[in-house]
Amino acid sequence: MPISRKEVRHIAKLAKLRFTEAEEEVLAHDMSRILDYMGTLNQLDTSDIEPVTHVHDLTHAVRADSVQERIKHEEALSNAPDTDGDYFRVPKVIGQ
Structure with missing residues (x-):
């Protein structure tokens, strides 16, 4: 799926980013390749694969809350x- 430089500029504006024309061209090419790859992945038959939420069997280990000094x-x-x-007095960083 080809991405145009106009679409890159729109995405950049939403993200409050600025790119040169050369960077827009590179980003348009890279984003197009990524979307093409996603399209290829969407064609895979995953009907016999069980959905998972994690790639490993580790459980989330947390420590117990305890009062500490x-x-x-x-x-x-x-x-x-x-x-x-x-x-604490800290230097002003907003508005600079």
Whole structure:
């Protein structure tokens, strides 16, 4: 399924990305190849294959919740390069 540069630009706009014309051309080619491959996979007969959710038989191992010693507020603030009362002061990063 061929993807045009116009479609690449539309997808890029939705993702708030910008590409050069050369990059759009490469992406259009790569995306077309990926969709062609997906089309090939869709032609496979999987009617006798049992659906799975994982490729292995491992179970999800989680640890039990337990109360642990935590760092004291003053001790945490003592490691900060800058504080404002009971809070960490960090450099402004929004709007730069």
